[in-house]
Amino acid sequence: MxxxxxxxEVNEVEVRNAVDQTNKEVSTRFDFKGSDARVEQAEKVLTVFADNDFQLDQVKDILRTKLAKRTVDVRCLDEGKVEKVSGNKVKQAITVKVxxxxxxxxxxxxxxxxxxxxxxxxxxxxxxxxxxxxxxxxxxxxxxxxxxxxxxxxxxxxxxx
Missing domain, CATH: 3.30.70.860 (Alpha-Beta Plaits)
Known part of the structure; x- marks a missing residue:
């Protein structure tokens, strides 16, 4: 029968490559000069760090673009709530749903x-x-x-x- x-399913290698590319682009962009903006990956959770909400949105946009270029469907991302860290720095957890x-x-x-x-x-x-x-x-x-x-x-x- x-x-x-x-x-x-999500290709985890492509997700890791997209995170690496995002971090590389953020480190070389002029508008992120001197900021602590980055993306960290732990298993199926991506944590986006930034100095303010605007930069957080910018980093998430770069991440989505890199994932889409690597044929990872961005509909599998589940964004958590934005949390304040120290001072005015913010972070957000994004879960990759599998x-x-x-x-x-x-x-x-x-x-x-x-x-x-x-x-x-x-x-x-x-x-x-x-x-x-x-x-x-x-x-x-x-x-x-x-x-x-x-x-x-x-x-x-x-x-x-």
């Missing part, structure tokens, strides 16, 4: 069941497995999910006949 998985969250997985399964396509969808940890009798129906399911779920980056992997 043919099947495929709906997952959400895996299909439970709410989204339930929404995808409900969407597939409501579509009346002859496929079965089940939640498998942080992925959704879809199986059906024919390859054409699975391709219709991929098209349906692509059209309806636009707020989160999804990949379709592990296609088996």
């Amino acid at each position: 043919p099947s495929f998985d709906i997952v959400s 895996g299909v969250e439970t709410e989204l997985a339930k929404r995808i399964v409900k969407l597939i069941k409501d579509s009346k396509l002859k496929v079965q969808a089940s939640i498998q940890g942080d992925a959704v497995r879809v199986s059906g009798a024919k390859r054409d129906i699975l391709q219709d399911t991929i098209a349906l999910v692509r059209k309806d779920v636009t707020d989160f980056p999804l990949q379709y992997q592990n296609f088996r006949d």
Whole structure:
């Protein structure tokens, strides 16, 4: 029985490269001269430091641009709240979301069941497995999910006949 998985993954090497490129550009730009603006990465959390809110927005914009150039979907970034550090310096934690969250997985399964396509969808940890009798129906399911779920980056992997 043919099947495929709906997952959400991020290439961590590309994220690290984008963070390095962002730090390099911030260190060479004239408007950041003498400031403490930078991006630090720890596992799936990126912490953006800056001297004020305007510089924080500038660094985040550079980071998003570098991620987009490296084909990392910026919809997987979850920005936390801006925190004051010492004086007027600020920082913000940005989480890189990996895996299909439970709410989204339930929404995808409900969407597939409501579509009346002859496929079965089940939640498998942080992925959704879809199986059906024919390859054409699975391709219709991929098209349906692509059209309806636009707020989160999804990949379709592990296609088996």
